[in-house]
Amino acid sequence: xxxxxxxxxxxxxxxxxxxxxxxxxxxxxxxxxxxxxxxxxxxxxxxxxxxxxxxxxxxxxxxxxxxxxxxxxxxxxxxxxxxxxxxxxxxxxxxxxxxxxxxxxxxxxxxxxxxxxxxxxxxxxxxxxxxxxxxxxxxxxxxxxxxxxxxxxxxxxxxxxxxxxxxxxxxxxxxxxxxxxxxxxxxxxxxxxxxxxxxxxxxxxxxxxxxxxxxxxxxxxxxxxxxxxxxxxxxxxxxxxxxxxxxxxxxxxxxxxxxxxxxxxxxxxxxxxxxxxxxxxxxxxxxxxxxxxxxxxxxxxxxxxxxxxxxxxxxxxxxxxxxxxxxxxxxxxxxxxxxxxxxxxxxxxxxxxxxxxxxxxxxxxxxxxxxxxxxxxxxxxxxxxxxxxxxxxxxxxxxxxxxxxxxxxxxxxxxxxxxxxxxxxxxxxxxxxxxxxxxxxxxxxxxxxxxxxxxxxxxxxxxxxxxxxxxxxx
Amino acid sequence: xxxxxxxxxxxxxxxxxxxxxxxxxxxxxxxxxxxxxxxxxxxxxxxxxxxxxxxxxxxxxxxxxxxxxxxxxxxxxxxxxxxxxxxxxxxxxxxxxxxxxxxxxx
Amino acid sequence: xxxxxxxxxxxxxxxxxxxxxxxxxxxxxxxxxxxxxxxxxxxxxxxxxxxxxxxxxxxxxxxxxxxxxxxxxxxxxxxxxxxxxxxxxxxxxxxxxxxxxxxxxxxxxxxxxxxxxxxxxxxxxxxxxxxxxxxxxxxxxxxxxxxxxxxxxxxxxxxxxxxxxxxxxxxxxxxxxxxxxxxxxxxxxxxxxxxxxxxxxxxxxxxxxxxxxxxxxxxxxxxxxxxxxxxxxxxxxxxxxxxxxxxxxxxxxxxxxxxxxxxxxxxxxxxxxxxxxxxxxxxxxxxxxxxxxxxxxxxxxxxxxxxxxxxxxxxxxxxxxxxxxxxxxxxxxxxxxxxxxxxxxxxxxxxxxxxxxxxxxxxxxxxxxxxxxxxxxxxxxxxxxxxx
Numbered sequence: 001x002x003x004x005x006x007x008x009x010x011x012x013x014x015x016x017x018x019x020x021x022x023x024x025x026x027x028x029x030x031x032x033x034x035x036x037x038x039x040x041x042x043x044x045x046x047x048x049x050x051x052x053x054x055x056x057x058x059x060x061x062x063x064x065x066x067x068x069x070x071x072x073x074x075x076x077x078x079x080x081x082x083x084x085x086x087x088x089x090x091x092x093x094x095x096x097x098x099x100x101x102x103x104x105x106x107x108x109x110x111x112x113x114x115x116x117x118x119x120x121x122x123x124x125x126x127x128x129x130x131x132x133x134x135x136x137x138x139x140x141x142x143x144x145x146x147x148x149x150x151x152x153x154x155x156x157x158x159x160x161x162x163x164x165x166x167x168x169x170x171x172x173x174x175x176x177x178x179x180x181x182x183x184x185x186x187x188x189x190x191x192x193x194x195x196x197x198x199x200x201x202x203x204x205x206x207x208x209x210x211x212x213x214x215x216x217x218x219x220x221x222x223x224x225x226x227x228x229x230x231x232x233x234x235x236x237x238x239x240x241x242x243x244x245x246x247x248x249x250x251x252x253x254x255x256x257x258x259x260x261x262x263x264x265x266x267x268x269x270x271x272x273x274x275x276x277x278x279x280x281x282x283x284x285x286x287x288x289x290x291x292x293x294x295x296x297x298x299x300x301x302x303x304x305x306x307x308x309x310x311x312x313x314x315x316x317x318x319x320x321x322x323x324x325x326x327x328x329x330x331x332x333x334x335x336x337x338x339x340x341x342x343x344x345x346x347x348x349x350x351x352x353x354x355x356x357x358x359x360x361x362x363x364x365x366x367x368x369x370x371x372x373x374x375x376x377x378x379x380x381x382x383x384x385x386x387x388x389x390x391x392x393x394x395x396x397x398x399x400x401x402x403x404x405x406x407x408x409x410x411x412x413x414x415x416x417x418x419x420x421x422x423x424x425x426x427x428x429x430x431x432x433x434x435x436x437x438x439x440x441x442x443x444x445x446x447x448x449x450x451x452x453x454x455x456x457x458x459x460x461x462x463x464x465x466x467x468x469x470x471x472x473x474x
Numbered sequence: 475x476x477x478x479x480x481x482x483x484x485x486x487x488x489x490x491x492x493x494x495x496x497x498x499x500x501x502x503x504x505x506x507x508x509x510x511x512x513x514x515x516x517x518x519x520x521x522x523x524x525x526x527x528x529x530x531x532x533x534x535x536x537x538x539x540x541x542x543x544x545x546x547x548x549x550x551x552x553x554x555x556x557x558x559x560x561x562x563x564x565x566x567x568x569x570x571x572x573x574x575x576x577x578x579x580x
Numbered sequence: 581x582x583x584x585x586x587x588x589x590x591x592x593x594x595x596x597x598x599x600x601x602x603x604x605x606x607x608x609x610x611x612x613x614x615x616x617x618x619x620x621x622x623x624x625x626x627x628x629x630x631x632x633x634x635x636x637x638x639x640x641x642x643x644x645x646x647x648x649x650x651x652x653x654x655x656x657x658x659x660x661x662x663x664x665x666x667x668x669x670x671x672x673x674x675x676x677x678x679x680x681x682x683x684x685x686x687x688x689x690x691x692x693x694x695x696x697x698x699x700x701x702x703x704x705x706x707x708x709x710x711x712x713x714x715x716x717x718x719x720x721x722x723x724x725x726x727x728x729x730x731x732x733x734x735x736x737x738x739x740x741x742x743x744x745x746x747x748x749x750x751x752x753x754x755x756x757x758x759x760x761x762x763x764x765x766x767x768x769x770x771x772x773x774x775x776x777x778x779x780x781x782x783x784x785x786x787x788x789x790x791x792x793x794x795x796x797x798x799x800x801x802x803x804x805x806x807x808x809x810x811x812x813x814x815x816x817x818x819x820x821x822x823x824x825x826x827x828x829x830x831x832x833x834x835x836x837x838x839x840x841x842x843x844x845x846x847x848x849x850x851x852x853x854x855x856x857x858x859x860x861x862x863x864x865x866x867x868x869x870x871x872x873x874x875x876x877x878x879x880x881x882x883x884x885x886x887x888x889x890x891x892x893x894x895x896x897x898x899x900x901x902x903x904x905x906x907x908x909x910x911x912x913x914x915x916x917x918x919x920x921x922x923x924x925x926x927x928x929x930x931x932x933x934x935x936x937x938x939x940x941x942x943x944x945x946x947x948x949x950x951x952x953x954x955x956x957x958x959x960x961x962x963x964x965x966x967x968x
Binding site for chain 3: 086088089091093100102283384393396397398399400401402403404405408409411414415416418447448449452453454455456458459460461
């Protein structure tokens with residue numbers, strides 16, 4: 001019986017687990033959260049039960065079904081609070097216990113096959129004032145709404161790019177807050193061109209269409225303005241958010257002079273798309289595509305033998321695509337083949353959904369002149385307080401286009417988040433100013449230590465080698 | 475009150491009874507319920523910041539809410555560098571703000 | 581004189597500065613960006629404590645003196661663009677556990693003292709006064725007030741900026757492809773991915789890649805990589821005040837062990853993080869961050885300073901030291917190929933030794949008297965001629 005380890009218990013990871021088990025593998029699912037579901041199905045903990053939590057979610061029934069199937073499956077073990085902090089030559093190093101605890105249990109897995117389903121997090125472009133208290137990432141505001149039942153403010157502005165903004169606005173409204181407006185940076189012409197270019201593709205993805213129509217209905221019901229071609233270009237306040245400046249943008253996301261309007265608000269949710277969580281894939285040696293996602297073949301195999309990838313780390317595509325890719329990856333990881341009848345539906349769905357994902361990506365691509373809304377004082381690296389001017393000073397002092405040295409000189413990306421929030425922005429800002437647009441081939445995605453670890457835990461790492469446990473055998 | 479909890483009485487999801495807990499934040503008692511994270515308890519009381527950035531001394535609190543940005547680090551029961559948005563609060567937890575790090579430079 | 585330098589790490593940068601300020605026409609090429617490899621992957625050690633009496637120690641003492649003045653010189657030469665490269669003359673403390681280690685350390689320090697090093701034996705109480713977090717198992721220690729630290733990538737960029745201000749040209753992303761020779765066989769430049777570059781002298785300062793570069797130019801030099809890994813913690817309130825080592829550090833630097841050797845060095849940086857090292861492995865250019873090695877480094881660091889068990893490690897990084905078999909740098913002209921020069925092979929000491937190396941090399945190349953003899957560093961010595 002082959003042993004499959006799956007990292008991530010979001011939609012892709014859950015689907016992979018069930019399909020790997022269905023093909024006869026023994027499966028271990030590792031996830032850092034204390035319950036399964038990932039960011040998409042982030043929910044209240046068992047200590048806070050409710051009668052209608054499904055109201056906060058799409059596809060809640062699907063999730064419940066998968067969760068129950070997994071719990072009942074004797075060949076599947078879910079290890080929650082499992083923090084994978086390194087992958088070294090096929091060995092998966094995990095700490096099991098509280099987030100950022102110490103003395104957590106150290107385990108090492110060496111599975112026959114590994115499925116990476118690590119997902120993505122918000123890409124947030126800096127804006128003057130974005131580090132004021134009261135500014136959240138779009139996903140953060142949603143996580144607080146769904147997982148904590150906390151409203152981030154009374155008058156909330158949602159801004160950025162992509163259909164996810166609609167979901168965030170709906171989640172914020174469901175906390176009782178009022179949403180001042182949803183500002184989508186891409187212009188309406190661009191949205192129409194890509195969204196409506198081939199309407200039959202949208203019709204072929206009814207779940208996705210229903211979800212989007214559902215969000216739109218929430219906006220209409222609450223009379224929330226959805227304004228395309230606009231961005232929050234500054235956030236003002238003394239100790240916390242008091243207002244935002246909204247500007248119209250041209251097609252390259254350059255603010256149009258004279259279009260600025262100031263709106264009162266006490267919270268802002270910003271999201272400009274997603275960044276895949278690539279550090280474990282990179283540690284495993286997986287090749288990345290030019291667009292910086294994990295490269296996979298038709299069977300969801302990465303460039304590394306026995307390592308598979310599914311979901312948002314292979315391209316931002318949403319929940320249905322993640323489910324399809326996960327099911328395919330799990331099946332093949334367990335020893336199955338892409339032509340097996342069991343995968344026929346998933347393979348067909350994946351084809352349609354990928355086309356849809358490509359359209360979304362094109363509709364909401366980040367405009368090349370977004371940085372024109374920054375000021376010299378705007379903080380780029382929140383951890384180390386590195387401003388736009390600091391980065392420019394490092395560039396001009398060194399005349400370098402080398403990312404490694406520029407990071408060390410400016411300290412951008414060297415703080416506790418290790419460039420997760422600012423990395424791509426730093427690359428974009430430096431590369432834009434480098435004469436040859438080169439950064440020495442370096443990237444900010446590499447983090448050999450994928451999650452912070454206490455030195456004492458690292459010192460104990462060698463002591464335990466975890467086999468794949470089977471339920472009922474202790 | 476700006477950031478705040480959704481009032482259970484009017485929350486459409488109809489929450490069942492929850493277990494009250496108390497944590498100490500810089501010596502001050504804060505009420506919460508079991509299952510909340512440390513960040514959840516702070517935000518529910520409209521406390522938006524509990525840390526200052528190491529160089530500029532700028533206020534920081536919860537930003538990404540999903541454990542990615544490390545803006546929300548606190549000391550929990552004497553242990554530094556704990557992400558408040560990832561740590562479930564337990565009754566009696568002692569939470570302190572991370573003091574300024576050494577940063578005299580040369 | 582036209583000089584072409586291959587490699588924009590700290591040694592190439594220091595040589596570019598020393599040569600340009602003496603009036604040479606300098607071009608530095610690097611296949612990547614400056615300060616992007618070995619010089620960005622170390623602690624920034626300026627040490628005397630780990631060096632036994634001999635030529636390397638003499639070079640280190642000469643070089644540390646130059647570093648102390650570079651602090652103000654580089655700020656002036658770069659018009660304040662590099663007001664700081666985090667130079668910290670903080671001193672080092674080497675701590676021994678057990679009688680055997682204490683005796684070995686005591687002998688080592690005594691020999692260093694005779695060679696002029698400020699090496700002060702400490703009782704356990706005195707050691708703890710300097711470093712309160714030292715483990716209870718410590719039985720003796722030696723204080724080396726001359727040890728210092730810089731941020732090596734910033735220091736490299738500062739040296740390069742100074743070289744540019746003195747007229748040097750830096751060509752990044754320019755890969756060496758072969759030699760240019762005249763009819764007599766003399767090296768008169770190189771060919772690169774961006775075209776030929778003529779020079780009266782070609783200087784190899786390519787760190788661990790120096791052996792490869794020499795081969796590309798038609799020469800032989802046994803200098804190759806020795807891998808090292810380091811850990812970095814989150815910022816924390818300062819509890820470590822010097823560079824602190826265990827006694828195995830002294831042994832490892834001079835070790836011929838081909839397998840893994842780790843020895844402990846812990847220190848705070850100007851930004852408040854703690855650097856924890858280090859390992860030595862002869863595994864070619866395999867850059868894998870080995871978890872087993874990191875765990876070994878962690879165990880030894882905790883043995884030296886138990887409070888570190890609770891420290892948060894946020895990053896591990898690795899790099900390659902330029903390793904020569906007799907652990908001595910290579911400074912001077914190639915014995916066979918006229919026009920070819922070397923400044924390389926400093927293993928883990930390149931940051932500390934760079935300014936001294938550069939001054940000696942520049943003087944030798946331009947026919948001036950050198951501040952100390954270059955004979956011990958001669959590229960023609962037998963151990964450098966056999967490629968493993």
